[in-house]
Amino acid sequence: MAGYRVLLRTPGVGRIIAAQLTARFPNGMISLAVLLHIEHVTGSYGAAGLVLAATSVGQAVAGPVTSRWMGRWGMRRVLTTTLLICAAAITAIALLEVPLPVYMALGLIGGLSTPPVQSAVRTIYPKMVNSSQLTPLYSLDASLQEIIWVLAPVIITLVGTQAGTVPALLLIVVILLGGGAWFILSPEVGRVRIPRSRRALGTVLRKPPVILATATGFLLIGACAAVEAGVVATFDHGGLEAGLVLAVFAVGSLAGGLTFGHIPIGPWAMARRFAIVTVGLSLTIVSLNAWWLGATLLVAGAGIAPALAVMFAMTSASVRFSETAEAYGWIGTGQLIGAAAGSAVAGFLVDGVGPQGAYIAAAAFAAAGLVVSVLFVRGFPDLRHRDASPIPDTEPVHTIT
Incomplete structure (x- = not known):
C-alpha cells in the first residue's frame, strides 16, 4: 500500500482518478434504470430489453469512433x-411518453453519445506519472x-423503487453532468x-496485443456477466443475498488489484x-x-482487476500515443459485447x-480466456524490464542539404 500512497501523492493523480470515477459512475446505473423505467411505462420487460439492446449497440459502435x-x-x-x-437523450427517455421505436432511438442516441471518459483517462495516465508507476x-x-x-446498482435500485423511475433517470443526468464537468475541467484534460x-x-487492431486485449476482455467480462445472471437467478431475482454475494465478488477484484498491482507483467501474466x-x-x-x-x-474476483490491468498496460506499451484512445475504445467495445454474450448465454442456460x-457458462468463458492466454502467449509483451508507456509519435524532420 505504501507504493499506492506514493502514487496518489503524485500531483493530479488522486484528483483525476476521483473525477473519472464520478464521471463513469452513471455507467453502472443506466442499464438498470432504463430497464425499470421502460418496464414501468410499457408494462413489458421485452420492450425494456429492446431499448437496452439499442443502447448497448450504440455504446459498442461509438467506443473506438x-x-x-x-x-x-x-x-x-x-x-x-x-x-x-447523452444527458439530453436520457432526460428525454425520463420525461417523454412516446412509442417504443422512439424510446429505442433515444436509447441508441444515448449509447452513441456515451462520453469516452475511460479512453481519455487511460490516454492521460502515461503523461502524469513516471514509467515505473504506470503499471501500478x-x-x-x-x-x-x-x-x-x-454502489451504483444499489443506489439506483433504491431511488427507482422508493422515489420512482423518473427521479432515478434524472439523478443519472445530474451525476453525468456533474462528474463529466469535473473531469473535463481537470487541468490534465486540457x-x-x-x-x-x-x-x-x-x-x-492489427497489433497482436490490442486484438488479444480485446478478445480476453470479451471473455473476462462475459464471465462476469454470466456470474451476475447466475447470482440473480439463484437468489430469486435480487434478494439481499444476491447483492451481498456480488459485493463479495467485487471486493475480491478490488483486493486482487491492490495486492498484485506492483508485480511486473510478463508474457504469462494474463494466463x-x-x-x-x-x-x-x-x-x-x-x-x-x-x-x-x-x-x-x-x-475468482481476485483475478479480475489484475487481468484488466494487464490489458491496459499491454495495450499502452504496444501502440503509438496517437492510437491509444482508439485502442482502448476497441477494448471497451469488446467488453460490452462480452457482457451481452455472457448475459444471453447464461440466460438460456x-x-x-x-x-x-x-x-457453467461463466466458468466456460473464463476457461476460454485461459486457453487464449496460453495458446497466444507469444503475442503478450514482456514488460518486466520496460515500462508501459506508449510508443512516441514521430514525424519527418525537414533538413537543408
Missing part, C-alpha cells in the same frame, strides 16, 4: 459534445472501478493533446490471472449455498438447466 475523434478535435470538445447529447496506476484504476459496480492518427480506423478466475468460477458449480458462492467468487447453468 468517439475515442479516435479526440485526436482530431481535442478531448474537451469531444467529451463536452457527447456529454450534452493501471492496476489501481482497474481496482477502484469496482466501486462503481458495487494539457494532454492526442496527436491525430494518420492511419485508418481499425488499423490498430496466471485467468487461471485464478477459472478455478474460482469452476468451484461455484459445486454448490449454490450463499456462503460457498461468496467464498468461491471471492477467489438458466431457463434450460437452472441457475447452475449460468455458473
Whole structure:
C-alpha cells in the first residue's frame, strides 16, 4: 500500500482518478434504470430489453469512433459534445411518453453519445506519472472501478423503487453532468493533446496485443456477466443475498488489484490471472449455498482487476500515443459485447438447466480466456524490464542539404 500512497501523492493523480470515477459512475446505473423505467411505462420487460439492446449497440459502435475523434478535435470538445447529447437523450427517455421505436432511438442516441471518459483517462495516465508507476496506476484504476459496480446498482435500485423511475433517470443526468464537468475541467484534460492518427480506423487492431486485449476482455467480462445472471437467478431475482454475494465478488477484484498491482507483467501474466478466475468460477458449480458462492467468487474476483490491468498496460506499451484512445475504445467495445454474450448465454442456460447453468457458462468463458492466454502467449509483451508507456509519435524532420 505504501507504493499506492506514493502514487496518489503524485500531483493530479488522486484528483483525476476521483473525477473519472464520478464521471463513469452513471455507467453502472443506466442499464438498470432504463430497464425499470421502460418496464414501468410499457408494462413489458421485452420492450425494456429492446431499448437496452439499442443502447448497448450504440455504446459498442461509438467506443473506438468517439475515442479516435479526440485526436482530431481535442478531448474537451469531444467529451463536452457527447456529454450534452447523452444527458439530453436520457432526460428525454425520463420525461417523454412516446412509442417504443422512439424510446429505442433515444436509447441508441444515448449509447452513441456515451462520453469516452475511460479512453481519455487511460490516454492521460502515461503523461502524469513516471514509467515505473504506470503499471501500478493501471492496476489501481482497474481496482477502484469496482466501486462503481458495487454502489451504483444499489443506489439506483433504491431511488427507482422508493422515489420512482423518473427521479432515478434524472439523478443519472445530474451525476453525468456533474462528474463529466469535473473531469473535463481537470487541468490534465486540457494539457494532454492526442496527436491525430494518420492511419485508418481499425488499423490498430492489427497489433497482436490490442486484438488479444480485446478478445480476453470479451471473455473476462462475459464471465462476469454470466456470474451476475447466475447470482440473480439463484437468489430469486435480487434478494439481499444476491447483492451481498456480488459485493463479495467485487471486493475480491478490488483486493486482487491492490495486492498484485506492483508485480511486473510478463508474457504469462494474463494466463496466471485467468487461471485464478477459472478455478474460482469452476468451484461455484459445486454448490449454490450463499456462503460457498461468496467464498468461491471471492477467489475468482481476485483475478479480475489484475487481468484488466494487464490489458491496459499491454495495450499502452504496444501502440503509438496517437492510437491509444482508439485502442482502448476497441477494448471497451469488446467488453460490452462480452457482457451481452455472457448475459444471453447464461440466460438460456438458466431457463434450460437452472441457475447452475449460468455458473457453467461463466466458468466456460473464463476457461476460454485461459486457453487464449496460453495458446497466444507469444503475442503478450514482456514488460518486466520496460515500462508501459506508449510508443512516441514521430514525424519527418525537414533538413537543408
